[in-house]
Amino acid sequence: GEDVEQSLFLSVREGDSSVINCTYTDSSSTYLYWYKQEPGAGLQLLTYIFSNMDMKQDQRLTVLLNKKDKHLSLRIADTQTGDSAIYFCAEWIPNDYKLSFGAGTTVTVRA
């Protein structure tokens, strides 16, 4: 079965790096995603990584994938106040044609 787990809260100082961690269980996952949700808004696709990759970098975002441990992380460099939001990790479940989401990590950026 599939189950995605994330820590619920992260507080970080402006200018520091944020690291959000996620674990997943479905070994058939092909793609893993990070989404951002601001208050009252929908989900914004931040980045994704294919399961045969270890790392992907996109400007301030770095995704690391440890497929052996089924562990995914998102690092945000130089965190800004605009990065305050809920971040969701999601895995694509190919047999069910669906994304399975974690409960989300609320990131608060303090001055």
Place this chain on the structure above:
Amino acid sequence: DAGVTQSPTHLIKTRGQQVTLRCSPISGHKSVSWYQQVLGQGPQFIFQYYEKEERGRGNFPDRFSARQFPNYSSELNVNALLLGDSALYLCASSLGTLAEAFFGQGTRLTVV
């Protein structure tokens, strides 16, 4: 280019009523998926449609139904509304069944 558009943005319904939510995918996208997000939780998968056929269905009761039209837009219908159906309903579109999914702003449904 327009992103995924959903209508209405907000809706208040009474228990027992029926509701229809609408979604227009990004131009050129043939797949539409529906998710329910209850406050404080991650989105839960309801349906995926590709080329007007249902490809996936989540663990939701038969009160939930959907369809996709020839122009790839989609409707989600919920019958006999319960208080527990109050949630943000999100629509996502993608080029195919296995591709990046882009979400709309959602429809906030409140059942009273």
